[in-house]
Amino acid sequence: MTELVQTLVLGLLVGGIYALAASGLTLIFGVMRVINIAHGAFLILGAFIAYTVWNQLGLDPLVGVLITTPIVFGLGWLIYRLLVRPIRHAPMSSTVLLTFGLALVTEGVMGLVWGNNSTAIRPSYVDQSFHPGDIFLPKAQVYGGLLAVVVLLALWLILTKTWLGRAIRAAAANPASAELVGIKVTSVSAVVFGLGVAAAGAGGAITGVLYPFVPGSHYVWIARLLAIVVLGGLGSLEGAVLSALVFGVAETVTAVYFSPAWATAVPYAIVFAVLLIRPQGLMGTRLRDDAVAA
Amino acid sequence: MSTVTAESAPDGHSAFDLIWVGRAIALVAGVLLVLYPILSDNLYYQNMIILSLVFAIAASGLSIITGLAGYVSLGQGAFIGLGGYTVGVLATRHPDTNVWVWMPIAGLVAGAVALVLGFVALRARGPSFVIITVAFLFLVQVIAINWRSLSGGTEGLSLPIPTWDFDYANWPFYYGLVGILALQLLLSWWVRRTKLGTGLVAIREDETKAATVGINLPVEKIIAFVASSVLVGVAGGVYGYYLTFIDPRGMFNILLSVETMLALLVGGKATLWGPVLGAFIVEPLNEYANNDLGGGNTRLLLFGGLLVVIVLFLPQGVLPAIESLLNWVRTRGKAGLVGARIGTGGSLTALTDRLSLVDREVAHDPLPLLEVKDLRKAFGGLTAVDGASLVVPEGSITGLIGPNGSGKTTLFNLIDNTIHADSGEIWLAGERIDRLSSWARVHRGVGRTFQITRLFHEMTVLENVVASQRSFSWGQLGRIAVSGAEARAAEDILEYVGMRAFRDQKAKALSFGQQKLVELAQVLMLDPNLILLDEPAGGINPVLIDRMSEMIRELNSYGKTFLIVEHNMPFVLGLCDPVHVLARGRTMASGTATEIQKDPAVLDAYLGDDFVLEAADAAQTPEARNA
Numbered sequence: 057m058t059e060l061v062q063t064l065v066l067g068l069l070v071g072g073i074y075a076l077a078a079s080g081l082t083l084i085f086g087v088m089r090v091i092n093i094a095h096g097a098f099l100i101l102g103a104f105i106a107y108t109v110w111n112q113l114g115l116d117p118l119v120g121v122l123i124t125t126p127i128v129f130g131l132g133w134l135i136y137r138l139l140v141r142p143i144r145h146a147p148m149s150s151t152v153l154l155t156f157g158l159a160l161v162t163e164g165v166m167g168l169v170w171g172n173n174s175t176a177i178r179p180s181y182v183d184q185s186f187h188p189g190d191i192f193l194p195k196a197q198v199y200g201g202l203l204a205v206v207v208l209l210a211l212w213l214i215l216t217k218t219w220l221g222r223a224i225r226a227a228a229a230n231p232a233s234a235e236l237v238g239i240k241v242t243s244v245s246a247v248v249f250g251l252g253v254a255a256a257g258a259g260g261a262i263t264g265v266l267y268p269f270v271p272g273s274h275y276v277w278i279a280r281l282l283a284i285v286v287l288g289g290l291g292s293l294e295g296a297v298l299s300a301l302v303f304g305v306a307e308t309v310t311a312v313y314f315s316p317a318w319a320t321a322v323p324y325a326i327v328f329a330v331l332l333i334r335p336q337g338l339m340g341t342r343l344r345d346d347a348v349a350a
Numbered sequence: 351m352s353t354v355t356a357e358s359a360p361d362g363h364s365a366f367d368l369i370w371v372g373r374a375i376a377l378v379a380g381v382l383l384v385l386y387p388i389l390s391d392n393l394y395y396q397n398m399i400i401l402s403l404v405f406a407i408a409a410s411g412l413s414i415i416t417g418l419a420g421y422v423s424l425g426q427g428a429f430i431g432l433g434g435y436t437v438g439v440l441a442t443r444h445p446d447t448n449v450w451v452w453m454p455i456a457g458l459v460a461g462a463v464a465l466v467l468g469f470v471a472l473r474a475r476g477p478s479f480v481i482i483t484v485a486f487l488f489l490v491q492v493i494a495i496n497w498r499s500l501s502g503g504t505e506g507l508s509l510p511i512p513t514w515d516f517d518y519a520n521w522p523f524y525y526g527l528v529g530i531l532a533l534q535l536l537l538s539w540w541v542r543r544t545k546l547g548t549g550l551v552a553i554r555e556d557e558t559k560a561a562t563v564g565i566n567l568p569v570e571k572i573i574a575f576v577a578s579s580v581l582v583g584v585a586g587g588v589y590g591y592y593l594t595f596i597d598p599r600g601m602f603n604i605l606l607s608v609e610t611m612l613a614l615l616v617g618g619k620a621t622l623w624g625p626v627l628g629a630f631i632v633e634p635l636n637e638y639a640n641n642d643l644g645g646g647n648t649r650l651l652l653f654g655g656l657l658v659v660i661v662l663f664l665p666q667g668v669l670p671a672i673e674s675l676l677n678w679v680r681t682r683g684k685a686g687l688v689g690a691r692i693g694t695g696g697s698l699t700a701l702t703d704r705l706s707l708v709d710r711e712v713a714h715d716p717l718p719l720l721e722v723k724d725l726r727k728a729f730g731g732l733t734a735v736d737g738a739s740l741v742v743p744e745g746s747i748t749g750l751i752g753p754n755g756s757g758k759t760t761l762f763n764l765i766d767n768t769i770h771a772d773s774g775e776i777w778l779a780g781e782r783i784d785r786l787s788s789w790a791r792v793h794r795g796v797g798r799t800f801q802i803t804r805l806f807h808e809m810t811v812l813e814n815v816v817a818s819q820r821s822f823s824w825g826q827l828g829r830i831a832v833s834g835a836e837a838r839a840a841e842d843i844l845e846y847v848g849m850r851a852f853r854d855q856k857a858k859a860l861s862f863g864q865q866k867l868v869e870l871a872q873v874l875m876l877d878p879n880l881i882l883l884d885e886p887a888g889g890i891n892p893v894l895i896d897r898m899s900e901m902i903r904e905l906n907s908y909g910k911t912f913l914i915v916e917h918n919m920p921f922v923l924g925l926c927d928p929v930h931v932l933a934r935g936r937t938m939a940s941g942t943a944t945e946i947q948k949d950p951a952v953l954d955a956y957l958g959d960d961f962v963l964e965a966a967d968a969a970q971t972p973e974a975r976n977a
Binding site for chain 1 (some may be wrong): 416420469471473477478480481482484485486488489492493495496604608611615629646647648649650652653655656657660662665674740775856
């Protein structure tokens with residue numbers, strides 16, 4: 057029983073981090089119909105930047121999120137402006153291939169800058185843990201999970217409480233009409249791309265404290281994140297958060313009760329199962345536009 | 351076509367010479383490729399060609415599902431891996447059997463896996479497919495790593511060392527792959543020229559529309575996916591045997607998929623030879639990056655950078671770029687045909703052997719051809735169609751009017767299953783059809799046009815019309831895309847709607863009104879009993895409106911039943927009987943045109959209190975309007 061509670065709590069904490077990273081991916085898709093395959097690479101980039109901030113400046117890596125996130129935001133903004141914007145009207149497959157190319161380039165650059173050996177961020181509390189009752193919760197997991205929830209909340213506040221958030225939601229719902237009422241959709245898209253990528257970067261800074269990483273780790277991450285957003289329904293933020301929590305728990309339970317090796321197979325198995333039953337994902341809805349838009 | 355070439359003879363010569371130069375180069379390259387191991391025993395280049403051949407086969411396979419059908423797959427490398435592992439597992443279990451025996455089995459395994467995966471992945475549309483292919487690749491990799499008893503886990507499998515003379519060590523692999531490539535090219539070529547190929551291109555252009563012209567989406571997509579993978583599995587088997595050692599990290603490396611995709615994109619994704627050319631460009635680059643630039647990260651930068659550059663600057667690929675350059679040289683200074691006048695239209699009697707037309711007697715009490723009962727559809731909180739019921743009597747021209755947003759188009763979409771209804775029943779000629787797919791409804795005799803025309807933009811007018819498939823059969827998929835009889839039928843129908851002069855124009859070059867006529871021709875090609883027209887008079891000029899209503903009357907007099915959504919009141923009230931009025935997703939009134947015009951509820955909800963139709967028949971005769 058104790059073990060189960062502990063597994064569930066850890067699963068939810070991990071799920072919170074997944075939710076943060078996946079929210080950026082689904083947000084970008086929702087606003088500009090771009091599946092950002094480079095999302096996992098930006099997550100790992102966030103981890104490497106956090107590593108450097110911790111290593112060089114001696115800052116706590118979780119506090120370092122304050123530095124990591126703006127850097128990754130700027131990078132995302134720039135990438136949208138330079139590379140994604142020119143092909144924003146091209147078929148979705150073009151942006152898939154473009155961002156896939158970006159992922160490979162980012163992986164190569166990270167390999168050249170930080171090397172291909174396993175890197176770990178190890179702040180002082182990394183081996184400590186909390187013991188409420190009989191359960192055992194590593195401090196890094198708890199801090200990381202909570203920080204992810206805080207950043208996610210901040211993102212949610214931006215989307216729901218600010219003018220920018222309204223503009224983003226308008227652009228997502230109907231770009232042409234948003235233009236008509238004075239929203240500059242390409243500017244909004246650039247900010248959204250930056251925000252989405254920054255969410256991945258923040259998630260990367262947090263996971264960097266929890267698990268060691270190499271440049272090639274981004275494949276596992278993008279597969280997991282894509283699985284999460286497909287499960288939640290592409291473009292749905294609530295769906296992504298919900299399914300991220302499901303994933304966190306499912307992976308942790310598999311790792312504890314079955315085998316850690318098979319835990320990596322869980323996301324893919326879930327995706328196949330869900331798409332067999334509900335091709336539109338958990339929270340995805342089909343709209344009137346789906347049939348009318350040419 | 352022939353006249354165009356004749357006219358362009360002076361400056362066309364150079365272009366045609368260039369084409370022949372291109373063909374000569376291809377021929378010489380092909381001959382050199384076949385002779386190379388005989389001419390040279392340079393193992394470095396033999397190895398490079400063998401790897402290029404593997405990617406050429408994989409990319410040519412990919413050109414079917416990605417190039418023709420437009421579904422991007424990043425899991426193509428998985429079929430190479432599956433083929434390799436099938437041969438690896440079987441060869442290590444049966445060391446006394448000749449390894450080559452297992453190659454066909456590798457193809458069968460790849461094909462069977464593609465069938466199952468396609469069934470899951472291709473039921474959904476669009477973006478989830480690419481995600482699933484990536485997930486699939488990682489899943490088989492995880493399985494290969496963890497199912498140690500079968501695959502040997504991360505340590506991999508060592509295949510038997512080839513037993514033949516070392517001097518000819520590479521020959522069987524080399525010529526084996528050349529043979530598989532020839533088969534793959536034959537398959538890709540065959541798919542392109544059949545009904546299946548046209549259907550796939552239609553799916554790429556507009557999948558929803560494809561379903562409404564009778565194309566069986568899942569069957570065509572799944573066949574395409576299987577055709578993309580079977581021979582790739584065989585090639586993967588040969589590749590595995592060639593390497594003599596396979597492990598999960600190598601065989602299911604996503605970079606195999608990336609390199610395949612790159613080969614396809616560089617060469618030209620919708621071309622026959624492009625993938626081969628692409629593979630012979632990309633693989634040598636890969637070898638160069640590996641051997642001379644340090645491999646690893648440099649190779650990633652090369653692949654990634656190349657992907658970005660191709661997508662941004664050469665989205666069509668090398669071969670189509672050369673082709674459009676030649677086209678430009680050839681047609682420079684020629685006027686387009688798009689501005690030609692729309693024909694006055696042919697006679698319907700010329701179509702009697704094309705369509706099932708009957709000179710019908712008006713029955714006094716006609717049977718309902720279409721019956722919609724209590725149909726409902728909600729989009730989130732908005733109920734667009736809320737219990738609509740209506741009857742379209744056989745042989746009638748039934749009108750459907752109502753305010754904007756009253757659910758008329760949604761009702762159309764429900765009738766042909768472009769959108770699936772939440773509840774309610776749809777009956778066609780006594781058969782309940784609301785559980786049937788769009789194409790099955792088409793095959794039972796429902797044809798529809800769209801309010802905003804949806805043609806296959808990259809196809810010519812003629813191709814658009816022959817893309818319609820009246821029925822489905824497995825044998826038909828393999829038939830040649832446009833038979834002579836079909837082309838003649840399509841031309842006659844185009845003549846009837848007045849668009850024959852435009853038959854070789856791309857649909858995207860046409861005006862809105864012209865597109866409406868082509869869409870009508872497309873529907874007529876299906877020879878439906880019931881024709882649904884969504885705003886046939888919307889956005890077109892008065893002369894064309896008259897022609898439209900003339901055609902509707904004429905087709906109707908030969909037995910075709912119509913259901914028409916329209917806002918042009920003179921048009922509807924002059925043409926239609928009965929008329930149904932839709933408001934808030936519900937049928938609020940039904941009756942003859944005269945009854946509807948006087949119905950106080952209809953005047954209140956839609957027409958307005960001051961509605962006076964000046965002359966119901968003004969719409970039919972231009973003279974009346976001019977008077």
